Amino acid sequence: xxxxxxLEELTKKFGDVVAVDGIDVQMPPGEFFTMLGPxxxxxxxxxxxxxxxxxxxxxxxxxxxxxxxxxxxxxxxxNTVFQSYALFPHLDVAGNVAFGLKYRRLTKQEQxxxxxEVLELVQLAGFERRKASQLSGGxxxxxxxxxxxxxxPRVLLLDEPLGALDARLRRDLQVELKxxxxxxxxxxxxxxxxxxxxxxxxxxxxxxxxxxxxxAGSPREVYEEPRTMFVADFLGVSxxxxxxxxxxxxxxxxLRLGDRTFLAEQGETDARGKLKAMIRPERxxxxxxxxxxxxxxxxxxxxxxxxxxxYEIHVRVLGGEMLKVxxxxxxxxxxxxxxxxxxxxxxxxxxxxxxxRPDPEPDAGDEEGQTAPAAVA
Amino acid sequence: MSWLRNxxxxxxxxxxxxxxxxxxxxxxVAIAILFAFNNGRSRTTWQGxxxxxxxxxxxxxFHDPALQGALKHTLLLAAICVALxxxxxxxxxxxxxxxxxxxxGTVNTxxxxxxxxxxxxxxxxxxxxxxxxxxGIGLGTEAQVIGQVTxxxxxxxxxxxxxxxxxxxxYEEAAADLGAPPRDQLFRVLxxxxxxxxxxxxxxxxxxxxxxxxxxxxxxxxxxxxxxSMLLYSSxxxxxxxxxxxxxxxALLITLATLALAFxxxxxxxxGRDATAVAALEV
Amino acid sequence: MSSRWTWRLVALPGVAWLSVFFLVSFYAVVSVALGNxxxxxxPVPFWNPLDWNVGYxxxxxxxxxxxxxxxxxxxxxxxxxxxxxxxSLLIGYPVAYFxxxxxxxxxxxxxxxxxxxxxxxxxxxxxxxxxxxxxDGWGTRVLHDLGIERVFLALGxxxxxxxxxxxxxxxxxxxxxxxxxxxxxxxxxxALDRIDERQIEAARxxxxxxxxxxxxxTLPLSVPGxxxxxxxxxxxxxxxxxxxxxxxxxxxxxxxxxxxxxFTRQGSEKVSGAVLTLLLAxxxxxxMFYYLRTTRxxxxxxxx
Numbered sequence: 001x002x003x004x005x006x007l008e009e010l011t012k013k014f015g016d017v018v019a020v021d022g023i024d025v026q027m028p029p030g031e032f033f034t035m036l037g038p039x040x041x042x043x044x045x046x047x048x049x050x051x052x053x054x055x056x057x058x059x060x061x062x063x064x065x066x067x068x069x070x071x072x073x074x075x076x077x078x079n080t081v082f083q084s085y086a087l088f089p090h091l092d093v094a095g096n097v098a099f100g101l102k103y104r105r106l107t108k109q110e111q112x113x114x115x116x117e118v119l120e121l122v123q124l125a126g127f128e129r130r131k132a133s134q135l136s137g138g139x140x141x142x143x144x145x146x147x148x149x150x151x152x153p154r155v156l157l158l159d160e161p162l163g164a165l166d167a168r169l170r171r172d173l174q175v176e177l178k179x180x181x182x183x184x185x186x187x188x189x190x191x192x193x194x195x196x197x198x199x200x201x202x203x204x205x206x207x208x209x210x211x212x213x214x215x216a217g218s219p220r221e222v223y224e225e226p227r228t229m230f231v232a233d234f235l236g237v238s239x240x241x242x243x244x245x246x247x248x249x250x251x252x253x254x255l256r257l258g259d260r261t262f263l264a265e266q267g268e269t270d271a272r273g274k275l276k277a278m279i280r281p282e283r284x285x286x287x288x289x290x291x292x293x294x295x296x297x298x299x300x301x302x303x304x305x306x307x308x309x310x311y312e313i314h315v316r317v318l319g320g321e322m323l324k325v326x327x328x329x330x331x332x333x334x335x336x337x338x339x340x341x342x343x344x345x346x347x348x349x350x351x352x353x354x355x356x357r358p359d360p361e362p363d364a365g366d367e368e369g370q371t372a373p374a375a376v377a
Numbered sequence: 378m379s380w381l382r383n384x385x386x387x388x389x390x391x392x393x394x395x396x397x398x399x400x401x402x403x404x405x406v407a408i409a410i411l412f413a414f415n416n417g418r419s420r421t422t423w424q425g426x427x428x429x430x431x432x433x434x435x436x437x438x439f440h441d442p443a444l445q446g447a448l449k450h451t452l453l454l455a456a457i458c459v460a461l462x463x464x465x466x467x468x469x470x471x472x473x474x475x476x477x478x479x480x481x482g483t484v485n486t487x488x489x490x491x492x493x494x495x496x497x498x499x500x501x502x503x504x505x506x507x508x509x510x511x512x513g514i515g516l517g518t519e520a521q522v523i524g525q526v527t528x529x530x531x532x533x534x535x536x537x538x539x540x541x542x543x544x545x546x547x548y549e550e551a552a553a554d555l556g557a558p559p560r561d562q563l564f565r566v567l568x569x570x571x572x573x574x575x576x577x578x579x580x581x582x583x584x585x586x587x588x589x590x591x592x593x594x595x596x597x598x599x600x601x602x603x604x605x606s607m608l609l610y611s612s613x614x615x616x617x618x619x620x621x622x623x624x625x626x627x628a629l630l631i632t633l634a635t636l637a638l639a640f641x642x643x644x645x646x647x648x649g650r651d652a653t654a655v656a657a658l659e660v
Numbered sequence: 661m662s663s664r665w666t667w668r669l670v671a672l673p674g675v676a677w678l679s680v681f682f683l684v685s686f687y688a689v690v691s692v693a694l695g696n697x698x699x700x701x702x703p704v705p706f707w708n709p710l711d712w713n714v715g716y717x718x719x720x721x722x723x724x725x726x727x728x729x730x731x732x733x734x735x736x737x738x739x740x741x742x743x744x745x746x747x748s749l750l751i752g753y754p755v756a757y758f759x760x761x762x763x764x765x766x767x768x769x770x771x772x773x774x775x776x777x778x779x780x781x782x783x784x785x786x787x788x789x790x791x792x793x794x795x796d797g798w799g800t801r802v803l804h805d806l807g808i809e810r811v812f813l814a815l816g817x818x819x820x821x822x823x824x825x826x827x828x829x830x831x832x833x834x835x836x837x838x839x840x841x842x843x844x845x846x847x848x849x850x851a852l853d854r855i856d857e858r859q860i861e862a863a864r865x866x867x868x869x870x871x872x873x874x875x876x877x878t879l880p881l882s883v884p885g886x887x888x889x890x891x892x893x894x895x896x897x898x899x900x901x902x903x904x905x906x907x908x909x910x911x912x913x914x915x916x917x918x919x920x921x922x923f924t925r926q927g928s929e930k931v932s933g934a935v936l937t938l939l940l941a942x943x944x945x946x947x948m949f950y951y952l953r954t955t956r957x958x959x960x961x962x963x964x
Contacts, residue, residue, distance in 0.1 A: 053550050073553035074562075086551035090569040099565075100555030151555065391758035398755045399773035402842065406780055408798065409788035421797045465674045472671020484671065486952065487678050493892075493948040494941075495899025497917050499685075501924050501937045505692050506685035509705050527681040530674065559666075588781045590902065595925055609783040613790050613906055614825075622791075625784040636779055 002064055003029040003154040003187035005050060010059035010069075012045050019045040021211035022059065027155075027189060028204070029064075032181050034190045036198040037208035038234070043191045046208075047157050050189060051080045064154065074103075078155040079148035083163055085140045087132035093119070093143050094128035100151045118150040121180075138169050145180075155187045162197065174200050195235045199223060207231050224280075225266065229356050232278045239284070239323045241277045245355060253355050258318045262295050266354035276356045281326035283352035286313065289343040295353070297346045299323065304338040313338060315346060410629075413622035420619050430623035438624045443600070444608070448624060451604040452631075454518070454593070455586035458525040463579045465526065466533025467571070473534065474541045491528045492535070499528060500595035507596065520596035521604075525586050532585065533578040540574035573643045580639030584632045689941075693717060693934035703930040720935045730919070730936070737915040740829070741897045744836035745890055748844050751837070753886070756848035757878075760855075774849065777842040785839060786906045793824040793831070793907070800824060827910025835907040836897060844893045851885020852878070884954065891951045898944055916940055 005027040012020040020042040027033040035043040048054045050061055052073030061069045068076055079100075087096050097115045106114070119125050122142040132140060141161055148156055161177075162170045178201045181188045192198055198205050199219040206216040207230075215222055215231045226232035229240065243255040243262070253269035255262040255277055264277055289298070299317035306329075313325040323346060413431070417424030431438050438444050473485055491499065507520045514520055544567070552566040553559075568575075590606040597607060605628045612621055691705035694712035698704050706712055724731045755774070763770045777785065792799030800822050803809045812818035817830035824831050855878060863873040901917030911918075916936065923933030 051550075051554055053553070073550065074556050074558050078554075080551070080554045082547055082551060084547065086547040088548060088551070088566060088570075090572075099552070099557070103556035147555065388758065388762050391754050391762060394751075395755045395758045395763070395770060398751060399770070402777045402838070403773065405788035405792055405799070406777075406785055409784065409791055412791060420791045421794055465677055468670045469674025472667045472669070472674070475667035476671060477667075480668075484675055487682065488674070489952050490948065491678070491682060493895055493951055495896050495917075495944065497899035497901060497920055498689075498937055498941050498944075499682075501920060501933065502685035502689045503681065504924060505688040505703070505705070505930070505934065506681070509692065509703065510684065510688055523681055527677070530677065534674070584779060588779075590781075590783055591899075606781060606783050609781070609787050610902060610906070613783070613787045614909060621787065625781065625787060629780060629784060632779055632781070 006062040008060040011057045013057045030185045031203040032188045034198045034202035034205045041208040042211040079153040080157040081144045081161045083159045085144040097147045118146045122146045158190045243277045263350040264353035265350045268355045278354045281324045284325045285347035287345045291345045301342040413626045415619045430620045447608045458586040462526045462529045470534045470537035491531045496591035500591045504595045517598040524592040524596045529582040536578040577639040577643045580635045693938045701928045716931045743833045747837045748841045752845045760852035827908045832904045832913045840893045844889045847889030855881045
């Protein structure tokens, strides 16, 4: 199978600013691979290097085992769907889609046929003569997709292609794009800052920060088993508790929070000292006040928000920290009240409690990429 | 000044002032145009309507050799100036926009200077250049063309660059991504996208050339290199007939028609926002 | 086109053109100004800076220093330009303000009215006034009937009845205003149009009256536009010679441009003409740099 991308020690500097800092990533053929991260994390620069728009400062870009790092964009068999689509305004839809076919040895007849087929694939049959400016955002996005796919690239690069669309259309297109990718089996390399989009669509996600890959893995892995605080925080809501790791018991880590003791099965269970433990809101159980058992923590309801499908409950716990709890709406009335001030007990299951390796202390504000240049975004 | 106190009132005083200003700025020219149609020799006393100063057999724009020659020479200069300044300016704009490294800033400043240099300074400088450095070229049509290209070039560069900035690099990258080699990125994508700006700048160059006076006058040699503007200057005070008004009117119509055309082209292909920028470009 | 030299090559013809016909021609002015003249009083430029002869420059400077003819012309030029700019701002600012803020549905039409003179040949606009202000012209009659002529006569701004075109300084200044004001109004309009309406609303919300909102918000915010527009108009005005020539035709209203024109194009004192051109250019260089710097900064801000 074709379409494997491997990045080795890939580095890009803009003057003194390091946009991509020696990353090693493997993108298996036929997969939907997502680079996820805040603006300025280097994801778009990485994509632009794979496309050939930026010349790497160092490192290799292996496309099916061939280093293409120094090959100009027009000689690489990868194609891009641009964030703003970059549809040529002086050409109609057919002209846009046929643009790259000119560089294949094809008769006019064959060209026309291929344009027709790919427009059918993206459900735009009959739009050949329209100008780009006469199309809706979603339609423009499909033309951009068709224009790239008609060249049968080994890898399709997508730079936040859904960013410009409204929320509803976006959700529809996420599903469609994923289905399309599965059908045609082309490797998709997708760049986004939207964690939900990344989790929904990808086979594999690389979470990036400050020009490095913080963690790569399946959506489930990066969500359930974040290796760092940054990943835990960037992907969904997470509760972080400041705890003391004091020992080990049956390969579980013993954590102390005030006078309470907890067991944690996940993460760096052999770490010791002051560190953070993390738990997802949906894994916390809410029980009536005084419920007995281990790994339990008393608290007081501060606020409960009804979200339709679930409740989001903010509980102030021992030590003053606030935990967010997501509780599925089962349809039945709750067995106990959730009014403000109600005392409750939270159950933090050992298999949901994750000990995190402490981050190398980041500069304040760095996470939003304020220190990185705009060009990296 | 009651509108100052009444928060909802419209400032009538300012409105009145604006109307008066526009009347003041346009009416004299309108009257001058009116007298181009005067059925008599006076440029100050109305003697009835006539086309005689345009088409009449004696001393009219289309029959008097001096007037005809000036009109022809004006259009000739404008055409050559457009033919030279447009390609030079487009390539300079492209080169400057993509210039990486040293020297770009200096060239950019050099390019902008003709826009702010008083014309008499350029006129004297070019006069001395053709008298003392290029006596082979000397004064006359060639010198006039060179002089006009030298100051219109910058207008082309500024307009084309503005469009280049608003186009950005993405379309070229998209073309490269789809397999187009650099040559095709330029000819299949960038130049078609630049076309509105190129056409508009050609039109403005044409109009600037027709209206130019100082440089053209400084570099003229004899009567055969007289333009309409020069004719207006030399005969305004002693002009014998309304034929002068008539030839000025013809030149004005040509200028305005060219600009209107350019404006329409630009608005059609580049969107209204940029079009107002073009209209205000000379600012 | 990845090679950094490709694009420089593309720029080369334009750069070469400007180098020869702008830079070298300016160097020719310097070489003539610091050169000599032959027995036929034709200029002999000294190209080598080591040969430069400051004799002509010296005599022009000493003429200025001792209050000679050139000083008079310089002072008159500055006075004319300053008066014309002041009047132009007085008329132009309110008009630009109305067009930018209050023209409402008439905005397009008003803008057309403001841009139109821009594209009418300057000399034709002067010709129009020459027709109107000649002894039996309509303008002369209207000015007489409205009593304006009498006011001008009383104030000493006009030397004889109907003599508007007979070497009157007032006519020259007013002609300069008429000629250049369109070039001032458009930058003013652009500057005022750029001001965010919400900032003025905010000032009003914070208790400013309409007038004090104008004085404390709009006016300060438009100062850069006023300066840029003024400089933009001042530059060609300083080099003008045709306006005084056309509406006055008298040496009593000579501006520096007229002096240069009489020396270089018409006459045979090209060396002195080159010296004056050089001095004028040096004096204006500061203004040119100021304008280029401010517009570039504004352009950089707009591009963000």
